[in-house]
Amino acid sequence: MTDHAITDRAITNRAMTDRTALPAAAAGNARPAKARAPARKAARRQARTAYALLAPALLLMAGLLILPLAAIFALALTDYQLGAQAIAFIGIDNFKALAVDPVFWQALGNTLLYAAMVVPGSIGLGLVAALLIESGTSLRSFYRAALFLPVMATLIAMAIVWEFMLHPTFGLVNAMLGVFGIAPHNWLLDKATALPVLAVIGIWQQFGFAMVLFLAGLVSIPRQLYEAAALDGVPGGWERFRLITWPLLGPVSLFILVISATRAFQVFDVVYALTKGGPSKSTEVMLYSIYTEGFEFFRTGYASALTIVFIVLILAVTLIKKTVLEKRVHYA
Amino acid sequence: MAAIEARDLIKSFRGTSVLKGVSLNIADGEFVSLVGPSGCGKTTLLRILAGLELQDAGEVSIAGRVVDDLEPKARDVAMVFQSYALYPHLTVAENIAVPLVMRRLTTAGRLPVLGGLMPHVRRARKGIAGEVATVARTLEIEHLLDRKPGQLSGGQRQRVAVARAMVREPKAFLMDEPLSNLDAKLRTQMRAEISQLHRRLGATFVYVTHDQAEAMTMSDRIAVMMGGELLQFGTPDEIYAEPVDIRVAEFIGSPRINVLEARSDGQGAASAGPIAFSLANAKPQGEVVRVAFRPEAAELAAPDTGLAGRVEHTENFGSDLFVHVRAEGAAAPVIVRSRPQGRRAQIGDHVGIKVAPDRLMAFGGDHKRLAAVAA
Numbered sequence: 001m002t003d004h005a006i007t008d009r010a011i012t013n014r015a016m017t018d019r020t021a022l023p024a025a026a027a028g029n030a031r032p033a034k035a036r037a038p039a040r041k042a043a044r045r046q047a048r049t050a051y052a053l054l055a056p057a058l059l060l061m062a063g064l065l066i067l068p069l070a071a072i073f074a075l076a077l078t079d080y081q082l083g084a085q086a087i088a089f090i091g092i093d094n095f096k097a098l099a100v101d102p103v104f105w106q107a108l109g110n111t112l113l114y115a116a117m118v119v120p121g122s123i124g125l126g127l128v129a130a131l132l133i134e135s136g137t138s139l140r141s142f143y144r145a146a147l148f149l150p151v152m153a154t155l156i157a158m159a160i161v162w163e164f165m166l167h168p169t170f171g172l173v174n175a176m177l178g179v180f181g182i183a184p185h186n187w188l189l190d191k192a193t194a195l196p197v198l199a200v201i202g203i204w205q206q207f208g209f210a211m212v213l214f215l216a217g218l219v220s221i222p223r224q225l226y227e228a229a230a231l232d233g234v235p236g237g238w239e240r241f242r243l244i245t246w247p248l249l250g251p252v253s254l255f256i257l258v259i260s261a262t263r264a265f266q267v268f269d270v271v272y273a274l275t276k277g278g279p280s281k282s283t284e285v286m287l288y289s290i291y292t293e294g295f296e297f298f299r300t301g302y303a304s305a306l307t308i309v310f311i312v313l314i315l316a317v318t319l320i321k322k323t324v325l326e327k328r329v330h331y332a
Numbered sequence: 333m334a335a336i337e338a339r340d341l342i343k344s345f346r347g348t349s350v351l352k353g354v355s356l357n358i359a360d361g362e363f364v365s366l367v368g369p370s371g372c373g374k375t376t377l378l379r380i381l382a383g384l385e386l387q388d389a390g391e392v393s394i395a396g397r398v399v400d401d402l403e404p405k406a407r408d409v410a411m412v413f414q415s416y417a418l419y420p421h422l423t424v425a426e427n428i429a430v431p432l433v434m435r436r437l438t439t440a441g442r443l444p445v446l447g448g449l450m451p452h453v454r455r456a457r458k459g460i461a462g463e464v465a466t467v468a469r470t471l472e473i474e475h476l477l478d479r480k481p482g483q484l485s486g487g488q489r490q491r492v493a494v495a496r497a498m499v500r501e502p503k504a505f506l507m508d509e510p511l512s513n514l515d516a517k518l519r520t521q522m523r524a525e526i527s528q529l530h531r532r533l534g535a536t537f538v539y540v541t542h543d544q545a546e547a548m549t550m551s552d553r554i555a556v557m558m559g560g561e562l563l564q565f566g567t568p569d570e571i572y573a574e575p576v577d578i579r580v581a582e583f584i585g586s587p588r589i590n591v592l593e594a595r596s597d598g599q600g601a602a603s604a605g606p607i608a609f610s611l612a613n614a615k616p617q618g619e620v621v622r623v624a625f626r627p628e629a630a631e632l633a634a635p636d637t638g639l640a641g642r643v644e645h646t647e648n649f650g651s652d653l654f655v656h657v658r659a660e661g662a663a664a665p666v667i668v669r670s671r672p673q674g675r676r677a678q679i680g681d682h683v684g685i686k687v688a689p690d691r692l693m694a695f696g697g698d699h700k701r702l703a704a705v706a707a
Contacts, residue, residue: 229430232431234405243419247419
């Protein structure tokens with residue numbers, strides 16, 4: 001996938017330089033123009049080949065990415081309803097409505113709150129798990145596989161398992177808490193606990209992903225640095241982590257941060273399977289709002305406006321990464 | 333400054349024996365090279381001295397104290413790694429300061445913001461900065477202090493690594509092939525610089541290398557290791573002129589020593605063609621004895637004198653001309669040093685080789701040196 005992207009870019013670059021180089025060459029000296037003619041022909045042939053090779057990727061990108069995106073932008077400015085015959089341009093009325101819609105603000109706030117719990121939770125747990133596995137000697141691949149399992153599992157199916165575990169009367173969670181004398185609780189029906197519980201499930205599902213990436217990052221830290229640190233008098237443990245491990249994991253951590261933030265913003269399946277946004281909108285999140293507006297109330301225009309806000313949110317994460325965080329990370 | 337003593341060190345990795353009982357006494361302020369082919373255990377020995385590896389048996393003491401129970405940082409030795417092992421995200425100044433920061437500041441004092449608020453920490457940091465600057469001046473890397481290791485050349489990184497080792501004035505410096513990543517010219521220059529540094533600091537240096545030229549030019553004494561054993565420990569002159577083992581003789585010296593196979597006659601005499609000698613202790617008849625001599629111990633002569641052969645190849649170094657002669661009964665060409673001036677031997681010439689009798693060395697089937705007199 002990435003390989004393709006890189007080759008595609010290389011080809012585009014090549015095609016672009018070829019094209020920009022051509023007029024310059026033609027506008028230059030007239031004298032060697034004759035001599036250059038075959039070269040120009042060859043360059044044109046190369047450019048043609050490049051575009052031919054690019055075409056499939058361009059078509060797919062246009063069809064699957066750019067057109068839908070443009071359609072959403074267009075729909076967001078209309079009052080279109082799914083299946084309706086009429087459509088009218090209403091400018092930014094959808095966004096004005098959004099601004100005063102308490103459900104939207106609730107969804108936005110919940111999404112941010114969910115991300116604020118899941119992102120540090122999954123990164124922290126992933127890092128701890130990676131460090132433990134890396135420092136251990138036995139059963140390493142078992143732990144790696146076991147902890148990575150939730151990432152690969154279908155979350156809808158896993159959500160149902162969680163639903164049983166969290167069941168107020170016969171659930172495993174309450175039974176275990178009962179051992180410590182904690183009274184049973186209806187976790188998913190309590191406004192105060194529903195979102196945090198979903199966040200715990202999110203962390204459980206995501207931290208394996210962070211762990212695998214951290215493991216790869218840890219392997220690439222030269223062992224000699226730790227040995228140098230041992231001789232330099234670095235006391236080990238925390239101090240060693242602060243001096244070597246954490247800074248050298250910087251690029252990996254940044255990548256994980258962006259990926260897990262994006263994935264946290266996209267939370268939908270657990271909400272859909274477990275709470276449907278309730279109780280009283282306490283687990284209403286952006287994607288779930290988009291889904292209900294678009295496919296339950298059929299307010300396509302309004303859902304499109306919501307989608308645009310969502311896209312802006314994701315873009316903001318990428319932008320923060322590009323402008324602020326990347327400058328503070330050391331790339332070897 | 334400290335003497336280092338290793339006693340009967342044994343180490344194996346997963347059943348592979350790497351050190352088979354190595355003992356070594358390094359005097360205070362001495363420059364000792366551990367030299368040998370790759371896999372001979374020299375790096376493992378150094379790492380055991382540093383405390384990065386634990387021996388299976390045996391004892392290490394530094395400055396008269398057994399350090400086997402001490403962590404690397406408590407042994408007060410500094411190490412320069414082959415890969416330099418600089419912290420890539422810290423500037424040169426920060427890299428050099430790490431050993432001092434770790435030793436002088438408390439955990440709280442090392443915290444980025446909080447530490448700066450404490451007056452005694454600020455004072456300590458100022459002192460550290462001064463010492464870093466002094467060391468940087470000594471090694472002529474002051475202009476690099478604000479750079480990151482990634483922006484430095486190999487030679488500059490090497491100096492930074494030495495500076496980081498120097499800054500806390502350790503009892504001993506352990507160096508693991510520090511020059512092997514540099515180009516040939518820089519290597520020669522750094523060789524001289526490290527020797528000078530050793531003279532100036534007067535500290536004990538233990539230097540691991542596979543390059544016999546580095547060992548010969550820099551060391552007070554050389555420890556030649558092979559197959560997990562210490563074959564010989566002595567001054568460069570001793571190692572070169574009086575090797576006790578044929579593997580030492582073959583490893584040290586460039587071009588390599590000439591070795592001819594001889595057979596014992598059972599009466600205490602042996603000969604390889606025209607080269608005959610008597611052994612102090614008679615060997616059974618037919619036992620293989622090897623006789624060796626350095627290229628400069630031989631000279632070319634008329635075709636009918638000494639060892640006869642045909643010139644196969646010549647190497648002209650400007651100062652010396654090494655003539656490779658395919659001689660009768662010798663497995664490898666015999667190398668003879670001659671002068672480039674005057675008449676040179678041409679490839680294909682038939683020549684004789686005369687060997688200075690007092691420069692002949694005999695070695696037994698067990699690689700060990702035999703007492704022998706040329707006849």
